[in-house]
Amino acid sequence: RRRGGGGGVETAADFARTAPRAGYLHKLGTNVRQYKRRFFVLRPSTHLYYFLGPNDAEPRGCIELDGGGVSAVRELETMPDGRFRFEISLGGDGGEGDAGGMDASFASANDDGGGGRDGGGPRRIVLEARSAECGREWIDSLRSESLPYVRAELESSRSEADELRARCAALEARVEEMRLVERDRDGAV
Structure with missing residues (x-):
């Protein structure tokens, strides 16, 4: 991806400047069940990308917010030290890994696995924020930036x-x- 004016490669930080929400969260891996720190960038009504850090140009993965991707976003728990866990449930044909309009190399760059499946149910991506306030802000943003939510709000308006x-x-x-x-x-x- 190229930057418009400077001619250099666009980084996650550049990408985040126009995003409704961006920042670090910890993502629970599938293969190695431990939390890994990732830099997330929410793009309105389309995708949630995650990078190793804000200076990366290529995302490590992507979660589709429309097209049957996300079926639910819900709170899980607040840890004794204040960290806050929540999950994104993926249903339908959408989900994680498809970079939707980005280079094909981005689509396959998924180091963390897709979250988990409990008993063959929908895929789950478990995320952890530094606090309940921060986690709830992410949940609100994920809900409000999904296309079905935006469509419902438009119809209501x-x-x-x-x-x-x-x-x-x-x-x-x-x-x-x-x-x-x-x-x-x-x-x-």
Whole structure:
């Protein structure tokens, strides 16, 4: 990936500048079940990329947020030291590893494994934030940046706008009715 102006390679930090959320989380690996520190970058309505660090140009993996990728994001636990764990459940054909529009080499660059499966259920990606506040901010961002959520919010906004237009039309009709009544009174006097 190339930077627009400088001509150099775009790093995760460059990528993160326009992202709604970016920062370090720990990701639980599949093959080696331990938490690994990764730099995550959330792209609106599309993907959650993760890198070894902010100076990397190639992501280590990607989680698709649309197209049947994420089925749920939920809190797991707060550790005694304050660390906060949450999980992303992947369902359908989407999920992890497809870099969606990035170079094919990015799609296969997944060092951590895809999370886990419990009893053959949906794949899970377990993440850990430094605090409950930080973890809940990530959860809120993941939920609000997923395309189905954005579509639902848009539909809700459209419905609200339709209701406001109807109320406005009713109020305008009422004002016009009052003007006619006022004119009739003025003419009667």
